[in-house]
Amino acid sequence: MPNATFFLISLVKCGVVLFVLLTLVAYIQLAERKIVGRMQSRVGPTRVGPFGLLQPAADAIKFILKEDITPDSAHKFLYLLSPALSATLSMLAITVIPIGGGTVRLFGQNTPMQITDINVGLLFILGVTSLGVYGIVLAGWSSNSKYSLLGSLRGASQMVSYELALGLALIGPIILAGSLSLRHIVEAQQHYWFIVPQFLAFLIYLTAAFAETNRIPFDLPEAEGELGAGYHTEYSAMKFALFFLAEYINMITVSCVATLVFLGGWHGPVFGPALLRAILPLVWFVLKVCFFLFLYIWVRGTLPRFRYDQLMAFGWKVLVPLALGNILVTSLIVGLLA
Amino acid sequence: MPNNYVPALLFALIALLIPLGTLLLFRLVRPSRPFAAKSLPYECGIDPVGGSRHRFSVRYFLIAILFVLFDVETLFLLPWAIQFKHLGMFGLGEMVVFLGMLILGYFWLVQNGALELE
Numbered sequence: 516m517p518n519a520t521f522f523l524i525s526l527v528k529c530g531v532v533l534f535v536l537l538t539l540v541a542y543i544q545l546a547e548r549k550i551v552g553r554m555q556s557r558v559g560p561t562r563v564g565p566f567g568l569l570q571p572a573a574d575a576i577k578f579i580l581k582e583d584i585t586p587d588s589a590h591k592f593l594y595l596l597s598p599a600l601s602a603t604l605s606m607l608a609i610t611v612i613p614i615g616g617g618t619v620r621l622f623g624q625n626t627p628m629q630i631t632d633i634n635v636g637l638l639f640i641l642g643v644t645s646l647g648v649y650g651i652v653l654a655g656w657s658s659n660s661k662y663s664l665l666g667s668l669r670g671a672s673q674m675v676s677y678e679l680a681l682g683l684a685l686i687g688p689i690i691l692a693g694s695l696s697l698r699h700i701v702e703a704q705q706h707y708w709f710i711v712p713q714f715l716a717f718l719i720y721l722t723a724a725f726a727e728t729n730r731i732p733f734d735l736p737e738a739e740g741e742l743g744a745g746y747h748t749e750y751s752a753m754k755f756a757l758f759f760l761a762e763y764i765n766m767i768t769v770s771c772v773a774t775l776v777f778l779g780g781w782h783g784p785v786f787g788p789a790l791l792r793a794i795l796p797l798v799w800f801v802l803k804v805c806f807f808l809f810l811y812i813w814v815r816g817t818l819p820r821f822r823y824d825q826l827m828a829f830g831w832k833v834l835v836p837l838a839l840g841n842i843l844v845t846s847l848i849v850g851l852l853a
Numbered sequence: 854m855p856n857n858y859v860p861a862l863l864f865a866l867i868a869l870l871i872p873l874g875t876l877l878l879f880r881l882v883r884p885s886r887p888f889a890a891k892s893l894p895y896e897c898g899i900d901p902v903g904g905s906r907h908r909f910s911v912r913y914f915l916i917a918i919l920f921v922l923f924d925v926e927t928l929f930l931l932p933w934a935i936q937f938k939h940l941g942m943f944g945l946g947e948m949v950v951f952l953g954m955l956i957l958g959y960f961w962l963v964q965n966g967a968l969e970l971e
Binding site: 582583584606611676683690753842850 | 867
């Protein structure tokens, strides 16, 4: 039976995770503006604070103080609910992500370095992130605007199509690890990272992940050229900020899963004195996640957008058959070797 | 262990309270001056033409149905993938039959143009 200490530990861990997550979101978007700026021969934000480092705070204040417009024709309750739902569901996926192999001592008890260690962690993440479609669909429908509805329809069908490839691409590593617990999957990669035997699955996962998070080159729901801003055309101020938050948290989740499943999580060369040994796994993990986040920004600064029919054809006719083939080949090799 | 799900529930509660809290709390400092033109749905600055409850392409519906079909397949693959090393070649044979039928169905769909969007 969980006692008071257990709740206290959980509460502290939730607080730490939320603080890190929200700060990270604030600074990824600053990094994105800086890096994309450099890629386009601009300097990005520089005015607020040294090197523009206080820009996220200025943005937050602006989000808070701006008028929040609700269109007369909108469905009031769902219009309010959908951004909150998007943000909540995106945060939920972080619950099971472990950031290190060991345990930390909190209030005299050893506790794993994640909010909770569920033995179906990967399934939990897949389930929660697929619920994210509801935020988009409800937002588009409740706004009662043409652009929003079209954007949400596109968004929903894009997300469900690529979720398929995403789920199928993860089967290969699961066969190799024999577990759905993210901790076990990382421990199974002690000798070699799964990106080596599962390189095709990694590429499929990466592509599908970009589509799942609605990022360039798959940001068709937002297609500013034709749909205003897609499903969040009618959203302003804090409600827009929540969609924004959800998108960036989803990016972090997807990067963490890619790191844990394909890049060996916190595994990396460990050396030096005891303190350094304790910190290095965390450093490797953070560096790998940052690499994926940089990749997102890099791709955004580089690639143009797909056309909608190309996007759907690519998902269904290239990624899904490739992922199925990968499962067959992987299981055949593992079965013959065993 | 159901105990492992208690922190997840706790985090879910906090994660729900933060967005709703910020939306409701900052209502106190936010201006609210709606007028008729501001509350219209956005349509590039001109008055909206027609309603937004249009008919839309049946392809979206088809995609949704296909998604359910293949997502259930993924769901069946997960427990098999975990136990695969213990099931050996028997497990592989069973799954090849299961996947084979679905792949046949997939090619039938492609042949009949279910995945063509125009």
